[in-house]
Amino acid sequence: MTCELTLRDVRSVARIVNLAHRFNCRCTHVTANADATVTARFAFDGAAVALVRLRAQIDRIVAYEAPQ
Amino acid sequence: MNGAQAVLAALEREGVDTVFGYPGGAIMPLYDALFGHPVRHVLVRHEAAAAFAASGYARTSGRVGVCCATSGPGATNLVTGLLDAMMDSVPVVAITGQVRRELMGTDGFQEADVCAITQAVTKRNMLVSDVDSIAETLAEAFALARRGRPGPVLVDIPNDVLKAQTDVTAVPEKPPGRIGDGPRVSDAAVRDAVARIRSARRPVAIVGGGVRAGAVDLYRMFVAMLGLPHAATINALGAAASGDAAYLGMLGMHGLKAANKAVQRADVILALGMRFDDRVTGKPDRFAREATVIHADIDATEFNKIITANVALHGDLGETLRALVNELARGHVPRFDDWAAEARLLGGPLPSDRVADDVLSATDVLDRVFAALPGDAIVTTDVGQHQMWAAQRARPAHPRKYATSAGLGAMGFGFPAAVGAAYANPTVPVFAIVGDGGFQMCLPELATLRRYKIPVKIVLIDNQNLGMVRQWQELFFSERYSATNLADNPDFVAIARAYGIEAFAIDAPAGADDVIARFVAARGPALLHCACHPTENVWPMIPAGMTVDDLMEARA
Ligand SMILES: Cc1ncc(C[n+]2csc(CCOP(=O)(O)OP(=O)(O)O)c2C)c(N)n1
Numbered sequence: 001m002t003c004e005l006t007l008r009d010v011r012s013v014a015r016i017v018n019l020a021h022r023f024n025c026r027c028t029h030v031t032a033n034a035d036a037t038v039t040a041r042f043a044f045d046g047a048a049v050a051l052v053r054l055r056a057q058i059d060r061i062v063a064y065e066a067p068q
Numbered sequence: 069m070n071g072a073q074a075v076l077a078a079l080e081r082e083g084v085d086t087v088f089g090y091p092g093g094a095i096m097p098l099y100d101a102l103f104g105h106p107v108r109h110v111l112v113r114h115e116a117a118a119a120f121a122a123s124g125y126a127r128t129s130g131r132v133g134v135c136c137a138t139s140g141p142g143a144t145n146l147v148t149g150l151l152d153a154m155m156d157s158v159p160v161v162a163i164t165g166q167v168r169r170e171l172m173g174t175d176g177f178q179e180a181d182v183c184a185i186t187q188a189v190t191k192r193n194m195l196v197s198d199v200d201s202i203a204e205t206l207a208e209a210f211a212l213a214r215r216g217r218p219g220p221v222l223v224d225i226p227n228d229v230l231k232a233q234t235d236v237t238a239v240p241e242k243p244p245g246r247i248g249d250g251p252r253v254s255d256a257a258v259r260d261a262v263a264r265i266r267s268a269r270r271p272v273a274i275v276g277g278g279v280r281a282g283a284v285d286l287y288r289m290f291v292a293m294l295g296l297p298h299a300a301t302i303n304a305l306g307a308a309a310s311g312d313a314a315y316l317g318m319l320g321m322h323g324l325k326a327a328n329k330a331v332q333r334a335d336v337i338l339a340l341g342m343r344f345d346d347r348v349t350g351k352p353d354r355f356a357r358e359a360t361v362i363h364a365d366i367d368a369t370e371f372n373k374i375i376t377a378n379v380a381l382h383g384d385l386g387e388t389l390r391a392l393v394n395e396l397a398r399g400h401v402p403r404f405d406d407w408a409a410e411a412r413l414l415g416g417p418l419p420s421d422r423v424a425d426d427v428l429s430a431t432d433v434l435d436r437v438f439a440a441l442p443g444d445a446i447v448t449t450d451v452g453q454h455q456m457w458a459a460q461r462a463r464p465a466h467p468r469k470y471a472t473s474a475g476l477g478a479m480g481f482g483f484p485a486a487v488g489a490a491y492a493n494p495t496v497p498v499f500a501i502v503g504d505g506g507f508q509m510c511l512p513e514l515a516t517l518r519r520y521k522i523p524v525k526i527v528l529i530d531n532q533n534l535g536m537v538r539q540w541q542e543l544f545f546s547e548r549y550s551a552t553n554l555a556d557n558p559d560f561v562a563i564a565r566a567y568g569i570e571a572f573a574i575d576a577p578a579g580a581d582d583v584i585a586r587f588v589a590a591r592g593p594a595l596l597h598c599a600c601h602p603t604e605n606v607w608p609m610i611p612a613g614m615t616v617d618d619l620m621e622a623r624a
Contacts, residue, residue: 015187056369064191064212064219 001051002029003058007038008065016042019057023050069237071199071230072101075163077237078206079107084134086491087163088112088121090145092138093178095165097230110491110520113512115142117484119149120473120510122160124485126153127471128446129492130282132213136163140178143224144185148478150220151189155475156303157277159218161209162190168228169197186222193222199232207239216250217367218281250366253383253391261362261379262395264336270407271296271336272359274319274348277303277474278341278366280467283386287340288312290389293396295405297412299327301342302474306464314408316415320348321610322456326415328608328616331356333414339363341385344374345475346612354615364388418460419607419621428576430529430600431457434501437527437596438462440584446489446498448472450482450506453535456606458501480509486524487516497525497588504530504557514567517593525587526595532557532602539605543620555602564595575599 007013013032020027025046032040044051069077075098079087086108091099102109112118115137122133133153137143143164153160167176183193191212194205202225209221265271273296279287280303288309291298299319300307308315317324319331331337337359342348349355352374363370363377364385371380381388422429434457441447447462448471449455455472464470471489473481486500507528517524538552564571572587572594574580587596609620 009192011183011187018188053373056373060367060369063216 001055002041002043003055004039004041005058005062007040007062010034010038012061012065013038013040015061016058020044020046020054023054025050025054069234070097070101071202071225071232071234072097074199074202074234074237075206075225075230076101076105076107078203079134081239082132082206082210084132086110086125087134087136088118088125088488089136090115090118090138090142092142092165094139094167094227095136095142095230097227098136098163098165110487110516112484112487113515114510115145116148116480117487117510117513117516119146119160119162120152120478120481120484121488121491122162123149123153123158123481124448124471124488125492126158126160126488127156127280127485128468128489130280130468131492132159132161132210133488134161134163138165138178139167139182140180143180143182147186147189148476150186150222152473152476152478152481153220154189154191156473157218158220159213160220161206161213162220162222164222164224165230166195166224166226169226170228172226182222182224189220190222191219193224196223196225196229199229199234200236202229202234203237203239251368251383253364253381253388255391257379257381258388258391258395261381262392264360264362264379265294265338265396266400266402268336268402270334271338271404272330272334272411273298273338273340274301274331274342275299275304275307275340276301276342277467278364278385279304279307281341281366281385283341283384283389284466286386286389286393290393293393293401295403295408296338297330297404297408299323299331301345301348302459302472304342304467305459305462305470306467310463310465313412314405316411318459320345321350321612322460322606322608324415324418324460325608325619325621326412328610328619329414330411332616334359337361339375340389341365343370346374349374350610350615351613421604421607421622423601423604426576426578428574428580428598428600429604430454430531430598431604432577433529433574433580433598433600434458434461436581436584437499437501440581440588441499442497442588444496445469446471446486446493446496448482448485448489448498448500450500450502451477451479451536452503452506453531453539453604453606454501454503454529456536479506482506483510483524483526484513486526487513487522490522490524497523499525499527501527501529503535504528504532504554504560505534507560511563514564514569518568521592523592525590525593528560528595528597529600530557530560530597531600531604536606538603542603542605544611560595560597570594571597573597573599
């Protein structure tokens with residue numbers, strides 16, 4: 001699974017990598033450019049069910065850090 | 069003004085009247101600003117209680133609960149309470165002092181990377197490194213705590229930032245965030261849902277904690293319109309109108325048989341603001357196998373997480389219910405009274421282990437206590453058997469009249485949550501139902517009751533055991549009772565009295581009602597010690613990962 005995210009908070013990159021580990025997925029690629037916003041690209045390997053779970057948690061992180 | 073005063077100005081702007089907390093070095097400037105300030109500070113006796121009290125305040129009022137703690141150990145003591153608020157979607161803002169900026173990263177005294185520690189237990193956290201951003205950061209924290217699916221937010225402020233001077237106290241005008249703000253439910257999904265309701269034969273609604281976000285009246289209208297049988301998760305107890313005969317009770321592992329059986333037989337499940345916790349579904353692939361699922365939630369990540377949604381209604385639950393009611397009213401409105409009557413008959417009286425007429429059983433005590441409670445009472449519970457017995461019996465007037473640590477199941481929650489509830493609802497009687505294990509995790513809060521004369525009433529179900537774990541050891545671990553016996557409990561009545569709290573005691577059914585009546589009528593804080601049979605179990609029970617077909621109603 002790959003995803004490209006626009007984030008507000010660069011710390012979320014670390015949080016997402018930690019979550020991948022927790023769900024027994026491998027983060028095979030991560031790059032992030034941090035300016036006013038953060039553009040991050042990830043690639044993950046893992047069981048299909050774990051990747052779905054990871055994607056849902058990533059969506060939640062992105063939603064919670066969106067500007068009010 | 070300094071940063072600490074800017075924090076209090078921000079709290080006042082958010083309408084905060086009470087902060088639960090505990091002082092310490094890094095947060096001293098905030099305590100200095102609190103001295104004599106109109107925002108009331110309630111000194112708890114452990115920071116965990118501050119977080120639980122903030123949660124109890126929020127759960128029973130719908131307003132944001134606020135707690136504060138110093139750096140390092142103070143902040144880490146908040147963690148369990150923040151996770152509890154996260155799991156149950158409770159709006160809480162925690163403010164922590166941090167070591168001064170020049171010490172950060174030096175393993176300074178009481179330094180902890182609180183933002184790293186709490187990343188997984190908050191919606192978000194913010195480190196304030198510039199005094200001029202305090203006002204805006206706190207405004208954002210409160211808005212986020214309330215917005216969409218509510219939850220906890222932590223703001224960490226270094227000591228020198230609290231002391232620095234600032235002129236920035238105003239925030240750019242924005243419409244205030246509201247619990248329930250968020251996406252608008254799609255018309256097409258609403259039409260699809262209504263079509264499925266119209267063609268359903270055995271639909272059942274399951275309402276969850278999402279209903280607490282201002283959707284109770286609409287929920288009651290919706291189920292009444294259809295005569296729909298419905299069940300609640302533990303976080304939605306009180307959602308059903310009193311006397312609603314189509315209400316089947318709590319669902320799940322210790323839920324009512326009728327609720328569990330009706331859901332299992334349903335052809336359409338309306339899952340409303342609930343998230344299919346494993347304590348509700350048991351084994352997901354055997355849960356309500358014949359049913360089409362219409363799932364309404366503010367948090368899109370809940371769809372298809374555990375149970376596949378045939379129709380996903382993404383939006384505020386109140387708005388979704390309004391849309392469903394309007395769409396139904398445009399055409400044929402089906403009635404499900406016959407099915408509701410049939411569903412009710414799937415149950416029966418609550419099974420219990422009551423032993424002998426002269427022995428006090430916990431379920432008997434709770435039946436008597438609930439019968440004696442004033443109609444408008446707020447009940448909080450701790451975690452364990454008493455929590456389940458209470459949830460099976462309670463018929464709160466509204467979900468905000470009931471607070472329990474559901475998703476996290478954190479022992480030590482019930483009593484401090486009652487303290488928070490009492491501050492949020494100063495004219496309402498508040499009762500905390502606790503077990504002898506969990507009560508001992510927050511005993512020192514008796515001092516908080518005493519100091520502020522908070523009229524919380526504590527019902528202590530003392531079965532001299534960590535009862536819920538003991539029950540599992542009996543049923544699933546060959547009766548090997550490892551570390552669950554509390555037969556050497558202290559004298560709780562003497563402890564309460566030592567703290568200056570009025571105490572009552574019952575140890576037999578005879579005369580119990582009289583004592584309970586005097587306890588309920590006591591004017592100030594009070595403890596009711598109930599010495600109960602040690603080995604009573606919670607029935608019914610669906611063992612973990614099983615289904616209603618495996619439901620147990622008594623010891624084998
Ligand atoms: C903080 C915490 N630690 C451990 C547990 C595990 N646990 C769940 S219920 C329970 C027993 C609770 O005993 P008690 O408070 O006496 O209540 P009872 O079950 O007897 O009603 C335990 C230890 C928990 N839920 N929370």
